[in-house]
Amino acid sequence: MTTAKIRVLATGGTIAGSAGSALQRGYAPGQIGIDAMMASVAELGLDAELDGIDIAAVGSQDIGWRDWQALHREIAAATSDDGISGIIVTHGTDTAEETALLLDLTHPATKPVVLVGAMRPADAVGSDGMRNFANAVRVAGDHMAAGRGVLVVMGDSIFAAIDVRKAATSSIDAFRGFPRGALGMVTPLTLDWFGPPDRPGAAARFAWPDALPHVEVVYAHAGMDAGLVEGALSRGARGIVLAGMGQGNAPTTVLDALEAAVKRGALVVRASRVDEGSVDRNLEVDDDARGFVASRSHNPQKARILAQLLVASGITDPLAAQAHFDRR
Template identity: 45%
Template structure:
């Protein structure tokens, strides 16, 4: 008789492991419940797979950063290289879940399923969404069709690609959306149905390797707003040794003249400048309303500012050549 798939659950904390003072909700503390306690609430998971748990952090995802991402990627690659591990599920807070998922999508070197999940309600709240999300994440991880789709995010019966997904609402359980392309698929009970595969480079085809990277290059985000002088923020990043700046601009990555001048000065000094948009959806097009060649800028395409930051951080571990980085933004 063939064995059940072995799925390792890596816990990082977040609301899914949070505990509220009252079951009706309100204030809660992230990362209070261990992975084994989470699994004990959902014994049906063990009908799907042999599961084992490992806690690699116990924080709210607002505190997740590169110091967590680098060892997490290395641990994922160690586990996925084992013949007795068939996939991973990572429990994570929702605030920065999309960023962690995209970072892993670019740094994991395996076609085995990797699924990130979380919850909008703490574990002891009425109608907590974490148990079902965790069950459906494991169901997705054991699904043979999940292989080769890159890192996925599973919440609220929906499977999203790491590149496409974003948090769209502060409190709703349907907060995760993929505004440009929609989800990869859906989960019905334990049945996973896919509609598409990601087309951009990820996981096994990615050239980003963080095995020996101790820290990522410094990249900051500057947010545009009407009447504001974001040039001050641009100048502050430049003065403090930042390697790159993401400008979350108006519409198609636009900026006012003062900010444009500051960004152009930063680019001339050797800082890589990426034009992204504060809009929820749509692409920032190369040389659309801005002459990128003249300023030395790079268009972010469909990446939102926070994901453009991650891609630039990884790109700068490989090269400082602007033309090559521009190609990364067209292919990853």
């Protein structure tokens, strides 16, 4: 068996965090360098050669365009390097689903790209970081991981970027998948896929943009008025994602303001503030008449990433945009 050669791109997060005490609740993310992390996982004796690049050392709430540009550049280079079997991105959990989807939509599904994080810092009692990292090494080094797009490995589960979401604030098993659950299960010793790759050899859906356009998420609530919509437009938003009630709904005055935003050239996507479920077209809201897009299985934060790529690609016609939200 050929030893897998894996490129590790580190961005910080809890997986590289330190509390200074095994019982300390608070901690600082991104305190442990990638060399130290790779040395620790090397001691486990996994059949892999790792080399690492530090991209950032931040909590993922601070991940932004510059970090995404660096990740894109390094993933593209590793993908074109015949000597590299797979890529791991260490990442904070708060925005892991957003980074994963952005990378998934802008890179070909030819080599495994695996995001991994932790829910507890490295020096906490019961830290999950090293196990998750070891699991990510096993996944990234497996040839069956290719052709599945970007993957997220957390809590012994493997999720597709398009399905994954953070569903709990602090549990070790905080990540879930919708509409699909996990694609497989992994431990440092075992790896079981629940089905074959569904995107073998698929090209990137979008070219990497020069910049991500301004798209805002507007959170619906009882008694809201249209001020949040007007505020987003006044700040130059080229798209608005509604984190709507239930099936992506909002008060009529808000829907009217969103319809007016469409007429001014904005891409408007209806998503839901509900944790799980699809937002479908023309149920409670007449999307055809108002010019809206239904987010389907994309939650608001993922809908924003896809909307940004659509606007950056010049795709603002509602039906053309809908085709991308419908696509798996």
